[in-house]
Amino acid sequence: MKRKSDLTFFQKVKRSRTLLLMCTPAVLFFFAFNYMPLPGIWVAFVKYNYRDGIFGSRFVGLDNFKFLASSGKLLSLTKNTILYNLAFILLGNFLAVFVAIMGIDGEMMEAAKVDGANGFQRIRYIILPSLKPTIVILLLFALGGIVKGNFGLFYNIVGSNSILYTTTDIIETYVYRATMTDFNFSTASAVGLYQSVIGFVIVMVVNWVVKRIEPDYALF
Amino acid sequence: MGKKDMDMMESGARVKLGVSDVIIRGFGYVFITLYAVCCIVPFIIIISTSFTDQAVIRTQGAQLIPKQFTLQAYEMVCGSGSIWWSYLLTIVLTVAGTTLGLSIIAMTGYALQRRDFPFRNAISFYIYFTTLFSAGLAPYYLLMVQTYHLKDNYLAVLLPLMMSSWLIILMKNFVKAIPHEITESGKIDGAGDFKIFVSLILPMLKPALATIGLFLALGYWNEWYQSSLFLSSKVEVKPLQYTLYEVVNKIDALKNSVAGQYINLTDVPQDSVKMANAVLATGPIVFLYPFVQKYFISGITVGAVKG
Numbered sequence: 198m199k200r201k202s203d204l205t206f207f208q209k210v211k212r213s214r215t216l217l218l219m220c221t222p223a224v225l226f227f228f229a230f231n232y233m234p235l236p237g238i239w240v241a242f243v244k245y246n247y248r249d250g251i252f253g254s255r256f257v258g259l260d261n262f263k264f265l266a267s268s269g270k271l272l273s274l275t276k277n278t279i280l281y282n283l284a285f286i287l288l289g290n291f292l293a294v295f296v297a298i299m300g301i302d303g304e305m306m307e308a309a310k311v312d313g314a315n316g317f318q319r320i321r322y323i324i325l326p327s328l329k330p331t332i333v334i335l336l337l338f339a340l341g342g343i344v345k346g347n348f349g350l351f352y353n354i355v356g357s358n359s360i361l362y363t364t365t366d367i368i369e370t371y372v373y374r375a376t377m378t379d380f381n382f383s384t385a386s387a388v389g390l391y392q393s394v395i396g397f398v399i400v401m402v403v404n405w406v407v408k409r410i411e412p413d414y415a416l417f
Numbered sequence: 418m419g420k421k422d423m424d425m426m427e428s429g430a431r432v433k434l435g436v437s438d439v440i441i442r443g444f445g446y447v448f449i450t451l452y453a454v455c456c457i458v459p460f461i462i463i464i465s466t467s468f469t470d471q472a473v474i475r476t477q478g479a480q481l482i483p484k485q486f487t488l489q490a491y492e493m494v495c496g497s498g499s500i501w502w503s504y505l506l507t508i509v510l511t512v513a514g515t516t517l518g519l520s521i522i523a524m525t526g527y528a529l530q531r532r533d534f535p536f537r538n539a540i541s542f543y544i545y546f547t548t549l550f551s552a553g554l555a556p557y558y559l560l561m562v563q564t565y566h567l568k569d570n571y572l573a574v575l576l577p578l579m580m581s582s583w584l585i586i587l588m589k590n591f592v593k594a595i596p597h598e599i600t601e602s603g604k605i606d607g608a609g610d611f612k613i614f615v616s617l618i619l620p621m622l623k624p625a626l627a628t629i630g631l632f633l634a635l636g637y638w639n640e641w642y643q644s645s646l647f648l649s650s651k652v653e654v655k656p657l658q659y660t661l662y663e664v665v666n667k668i669d670a671l672k673n674s675v676a677g678q679y680i681n682l683t684d685v686p687q688d689s690v691k692m693a694n695a696v697l698a699t700g701p702i703v704f705l706y707p708f709v710q711k712y713f714i715s716g717i718t719v720g721a722v723k724g
Contacts, residue, residue: 213536223544393550
């Protein structure tokens with residue numbers, strides 16, 4: 198039998214055709230709902246109108262972004278989104294930390310108890326070190342999603358109360374209104390693209406830093 | 418909780434507690450009690466308000482125990498009949514979506530952790546990448562409406578919720594816990610990959626299927642976002658949570674409208690209707706928890722490991 202690396206692409210496909218077929222529905226799914234919308238990002242760089250569609254509308258370069266930046270909208274949306282997220286990071290991860298504590302080996306605690314460690318010492322020397330990986334990974338996820346706001350919360354509580362927008366409008370609610378109420382797809386897409394790019398850069402940078410300090414904790 | 422843990426806790430309780438243990442336990446009990454109260458009180462208020470007379474709510478606010486018991490709100494909500502169609506729709510969506518999604522997620526999760534699958538890393542990255550970068554709402558909306566023509570189509574609600582990269586990664590980690598030797602033994606006995614998956618792996622994945630199935634089912638049951646995007650007023654029957662959302666909005670709109678100033682709205686049990694809707698919409702899914710709870714803690718722990 199040949200070594201795996203010696204096989205041609207076609208042979209690899211043939212040998213693993215069942216496994217490939219098993220992955221096919223998921224691959225098609227992500228293609229249809231996550232990759233197909235990507236070319237549509239182009240709408241952020243045009244002045245969209247229905248008649249001409251995304252790729253027929255007039256190209257305006259970075260005008261949509263410039264307008265959002267100069268009106269201060271982008272800054273205030275980013276500020277609101279990030280500040281609310283920072284406030285929610287602690288609350289939201291309560292369950293995950295609880296579950297991680299449940300997962301700590303009970304015998305380790307017993308052993309410490311037998312050796313005469315008191316409650317605070319057991320927390321300091323067993324529970325906290327055991328929680329370190331969980332907390333680091335949770336923080337990584339939280340940082341990665343720091344520009345992704347909680348749409349349901351803000352949309353349902355604030356609703357269309359425009360008096361509150363300066364302090365409660367987050368990126369998600371702004372994009373939703375621009376898309377569904379104002380049909381302003383170019384502006385909505387510009388804000389969405391800005392959010393995606395910032396999120397992507399933050400994940401990459403944080404992951405790179407973590408990898409240098411503690412490779413085991415890096416996401417990829 | 419396993420029997421071993423129970424024994425340990427019992428023997429721990431019999432040991433004489435040190436000062437530090439008393440402080441920590443005391444703090445723990447106080448904290449957990451407060452947390453539990455904070456979680457439970459809103460539920461009690463919702464249930465109680467749904468049974469309270471509107472006049473009492475208006476003058477005295479929400480109560481923990483209904484002061485004037487009435488079924489008026491439930492009569493109003495159920496009387497129109499439309500909520501039962503919403504129920505049916507949500508149940509159909511939940512069952513169909515969870516079944517389909519769960520089978521695809523399980524198959525993919527198994528294939529992606531097979532060490533002898535040469536495209537494992539490429540496909541894993543292809544799926545993981547979607548969490549790193551996305552096109553955003555506007556291009557997605559345009560694609561769904563203009564290219565796929567899914568406006569006012571229930572498929573627009575059913576399909577997007579069927580899986581997520583996070584759930585596939587979770588499933589992959591579950592499958593990893595099953596020894597590779599099981600697949601090997603199946604191969605030696607001459608079973609194909611799909612046969613190995615169905616007959617050997619799937620029965621061992623019960624905790625995974627319960628956990629991920631619960632996530633999926635909750636996702637469908639609580640769905641309102643895709644409905645708000647794609648189901649316009651042309652669609653008569655909408656998923657349960659979105660129907661609830663519309664009822665709340667309609668009452669508010671009526672209250673704020675010009676007509677609202679001339680109709681005596683104090684007769685409309687608006688607050689109790691909202692709460693009755695909330696009770697009816699949350700109720701059934703709560704009964705799913707006891708069935709999957711025993712698998713649940715182990716399920717979330719596996720997800721905490723990166724993969």
